[in-house]
Each structure stands twice: as structure tokens, then as C-alpha cells.
Amino acid sequence: MNNIISYGEILWDLLPSGALPGGAPMNVAYHLQKLGQSPALISRIGLDKRGKDLLTFLKTKNVNAAHVQLDYHLPTGIVHATANVHGEMQYDIVSPVAWDNIEVEDDTIPLVKQADYFIFGSLAARNKTSRDTLFTLLEDANTKVLDINLRAPHFNRAIVESLLQKADILKMNESELQLIADWFGNFKTATDRITMIQQKFDIPNIIVTLGADGALMNTNGNLNPHKGFKVKVADTIGSGDSFLAAMITSIIQQRTPDETLTFACALGALVASRSGGCPDYLPDEIHELINKQKQL
Known part of the structure; x- marks a missing residue:
């Protein structure tokens, strides 16, 4: 029984240092599995070595890949990733690729109906086939978790607004918060932006990651901040995805908002x-990091 479904892109990040398995939905599923949850992935790969290697990777990490589809025409997804002068990753997301072509299969809707949580993002909505499948599945999903993941030029306002209207839990970073808020007016503070989005789209839970400065969590109008954890950064790839996995795990375990934010920030760090x-x-190791900060 899979309690969480993660929908969307799985791919290879082609970094200067080499290729790494990636894609936010896959990263989130990996971290959920590490945290004792039972996630399953809905995605699509090509009939190529990269696709085969992704399946091997998922198998070695015990992530359920039984619902990863095979595409006979399109290749497995790749992303060319490079760091800018600030150390932030820049992504060239190749298209079209297999995960642009995710279809509704016989077992897809029953799988989504029985899961407690359905995680999705905006990137998998860039192509009509995967987008139509996503909106079909959202009709039957229970708690809907939108990990917004805005990557220019792979989104447009109308689709993003449609996705926001579906979300029960929304996670975004600071720049995504500002970008969306700016569509609707000139808001001076993060709190004002969050409040506007929460009210406009009726989203009970909004989480905003602030990089090295921690995160904010707004639950039904109550704002909780966390200042984050200081670590020596190797790279930021997957940090936000692990943060989301820790958030969902904490919500399932009925931790308080403060405990939830602390746990999520610690795993992200x-x-x-x-x-x-x-x-x-x-x-x-997550708890060790939390205890270490408490002692400072």
C-alpha cells in the first residue's frame, strides 16, 4: 500500500562533475522512503540506457517504480546543470522527453485514489499529455501537495493558477513566492504575499523555503518561522525536495508546526x-543536527 504518490519528471542531471539521477518527484520519493514512508512514482522513461539505469537506481534505493511507464519514441529526460557565480544551480531542461508523455493507465487512478497524499509540480505540466494526465489524477487525489518548481520557460501563469487552485499544501521558494505575488499586486513583505496567495487560492498550508535563512510555514493563517541550520554546503540539489519529504512525514506523524519546520529545515541542511x-x-543524523543546534 502506497501512502504517497509522487507525479512528474524523473531524469538525469548532467553536472560538470558527472551525471546524477534527479527530478524533484523522484528526489522527494527517495527521501520519503528514507523517512519510513511508502511512496510510489508515476513517471515515464525512454527505452534507452539512461532509462534502464534510472530503474536500477530506484530499485537499489527501494523506491516503488512499478508505475514508471516506458516510452517507445521519446528518450529519458536529461537536464544540463551548471552553477552560476553565486553557486546557485542553473538548469537547461531538455524537451521533449519521455516524462512529457505520461499517460493515464489502467492502474493509475486506483493508485491515486488509495493514497493519502499526491505530490505534483508545475514542470510536469509543460506538455499537454502529462498535463492532461495530471489534471485527471488531481480529480481523484486526496491531500494535494503542490511543489511549485517554476523553471523558465517551462511554465505559464494560467496553468500555474489552475494548479494553485487544486493545492491543499503549497511549497515554494522565496523567488517563486515573489513572482506569483507580483501577478496580483505590489506586496511589500513575504507575510503579505503568503496571506494573499493563501486567501486567493484557499490553500490551508503554505511553506516558503528561504535557503540558508530557513523557512516559513503558514497554517490556516498562523505563521511559523525557522531560521535554518548552518552547514558547509556541498550543493543545493535536492535540498528543497528533502525538505518537502520531511514536511509531509512530520504532518503524517502529527508533529506541531514548529517541530515540523525544525525537522524539515534540518534534513534540507x-x-x-x-x-x-x-x-x-x-x-x-537529522536528530543529531537538531540537538547540536539546541546546544549552541
Whole structure:
């Protein structure tokens, strides 16, 4: 029984240092699995070596890939990733690729109906086939978690607004918050932007990641901040994805908003201190980081 479905892109990040398995939905599923949840992926790969290698990777990480579809025409997704002068990753997301072509299969809707959480993003909505499938599945999804992931030029306002209207939980970063808020007016503070989006789209839970400065969580109008954890950053790939996995796990475990934010920020920091989106770690290391900060 899979309690969480992660929908969308799986791919290879082609970094200067080499190729790493990636895609936010896959990264989130990996971290959910590490945290003791039972996620399943809905995605699509090509009939090529990259696709085969992704399946092998998922199998070694015990992530359910039974619903990853095979495409006979399009290749497995790739992203050319390079760091800018500030150390932030810049992504050239190749298209069209297999995950642009995710279809509704016989077992897809029953799978989504039985899951407690359905995680999706805006990137998988860039192509009509995967977008239509996404909106079909959202009709039957239970708690809908939007990890917005705005990557120019792979989104447009109308589709993003349609996705926001579906969300029960919304996660975004600071620049995404500002970009969306600016569509509707001139808001001076992050709190004002969050409040406007929460009210306009009726989203109970909004989480905004602030990089090294931690995160904000607004639950039904109550704002909780966390200042984050100081670590030596290896790269930021997958940090936000691990943050989301920790958030959902904490919500399932009925932790308080403060405990939820602390746990999520700690895992995000731990992952940022290691290379790649899916580094190995033990859950105990998250608690060690939290306890270490408490002692400071």
C-alpha cells in the first residue's frame, strides 16, 4: 500500500562533475522512503540506457517504480546543470522527453485514489499529455501537495493558477513566492504575499523555503518561522525536495508546526551538506543536527 504518490519528471542531471539521477518527484520519493514512508512514482522513461539505469537506481534505493511507464519514441529526460557565480544551480531542461508523455493507465487512478497524499509540480505540466494526465489524477487525489518548481520557460501563469487552485499544501521558494505575488499586486513583505496567495487560492498550508535563512510555514493563517541550520554546503540539489519529504512525514506523524519546520529545515541542511539530490544518510543524523543546534 502506497501512502504517497509522487507525479512528474524523473531524469538525469548532467553536472560538470558527472551525471546524477534527479527530478524533484523522484528526489522527494527517495527521501520519503528514507523517512519510513511508502511512496510510489508515476513517471515515464525512454527505452534507452539512461532509462534502464534510472530503474536500477530506484530499485537499489527501494523506491516503488512499478508505475514508471516506458516510452517507445521519446528518450529519458536529461537536464544540463551548471552553477552560476553565486553557486546557485542553473538548469537547461531538455524537451521533449519521455516524462512529457505520461499517460493515464489502467492502474493509475486506483493508485491515486488509495493514497493519502499526491505530490505534483508545475514542470510536469509543460506538455499537454502529462498535463492532461495530471489534471485527471488531481480529480481523484486526496491531500494535494503542490511543489511549485517554476523553471523558465517551462511554465505559464494560467496553468500555474489552475494548479494553485487544486493545492491543499503549497511549497515554494522565496523567488517563486515573489513572482506569483507580483501577478496580483505590489506586496511589500513575504507575510503579505503568503496571506494573499493563501486567501486567493484557499490553500490551508503554505511553506516558503528561504535557503540558508530557513523557512516559513503558514497554517490556516498562523505563521511559523525557522531560521535554518548552518552547514558547509556541498550543493543545493535536492535540498528543497528533502525538505518537502520531511514536511509531509512530520504532518503524517502529527508533529506541531514548529517541530515540523525544525525537522524539515534540518534534513534540507543535511542534504545540502552532501553532493547530489539523493545522498545516503541515516534519520538519526537529522536528530543529531537538531540537538547540536539546541546546544549552541
